[in-house]
Amino acid sequence: MLLNMWQWVVLTGKFWERHGAEVESFRHYLPGDFDNPPQNPAKKINSHYKAQEYLTYIFGYLPGLLxxxxxxxxxQHFCKLVCGIRIILQRTISTKELEMAHQLLLEYCVEFEVLYVQRKASRLHFVYQSIHNVIHLAPDTSQSGPLSIMSQWTIEHVIGYLGALIQQPSNLYKNLSEQGLRQAQINALLAMTDLCPEITELPHGAIPLGNSYVLKHPQDPKATMMSTAEV
Structure with a gap:
């Protein structure tokens, strides 16, 4: 009964299942550098969803899907959050963009209580602390720089990479330290001398973007039968 009174409850039943299938179908069209394309949220969102999947799903897909x-x-209220967060996640942000992001996130925070809580004490549990946390993102960016470059993505990737190199589980931490030291030495050599060979040929379908960036075409991990439409 309560769900019928909440106008924002739209992804239920068959609509939720169809929505999940649409999200899963999009993974074939993402660039190759999206290492964790969103899975079907109708099946996986409560157990196997990674942080990167949430970012792509919420701030990439949902504005269009909803x-x-x-x-x-x-x-419109949700799009204010998306626009503000997208600006905050940029590696370079102008003062004007930061001011706009701060204004959008302030409006999002205030309007959340108006639209969802409606000043009712019975709905106070709707307001998680993360809702109010967004109003601090722009000031923190102004003080410390773009927050995306201080995230845990880099260190998590390094831990996963070094962990995959471990060959002596009997002396785990010593081996991990040695792998980290070796990688640091390699990085130092590559930074001091021009040891990286230049790539003269691009993969099939790749488009050069300049400044050493290349947009690669998505590829299936294994061969599949082509549909009639593809043929």
Whole structure:
């Protein structure tokens, strides 16, 4: 009964299942550098969803997927969050962009209580601390720099990479330290001298973007039968 009173509850039943299938189908169109494309949220969101999947799903897919599905006031409110967070996650941010992000996130925070809580004490549990946390993102960026370059993505990747190199489980931490030291020495050599060979040929379908960046075409990990439409 309560769900019928909440106008924002739109992804239920068959709509939720169809939404999940759409999200899963998008993984074939993501660039290769998206190492964790979102899985079907209808099946995996409560158990196997990674942080990177949430970022792509919420701040990449949902604005388009919820258009004309979520009632307009709620959709516009959600888009303020998406726009503000996208700016905050940039590696370079102008003062004007940062001011706009701060304004959008302030409006999102205030309007969340108006739209969802509606000043009702019975709905106070809707307001998680993370809702109010967004109003600090822009000031923290102004003080410390872009927050994306201080995230844990880099160190998590390094830990995973070094862990895969361990060959002596009987002396785990000593081996991990040696692998870290060796990688640091290699990085230092590559930084001091021009030891990296230049890539003269690009993979099939790749597009040069300049500044040593290349957009690669997505590839299937294994051979599959082509559909009639593809043929």
């Amino acid at each position: 258009y004309n599905i979520l009632p307009l006031p709620y959709w």
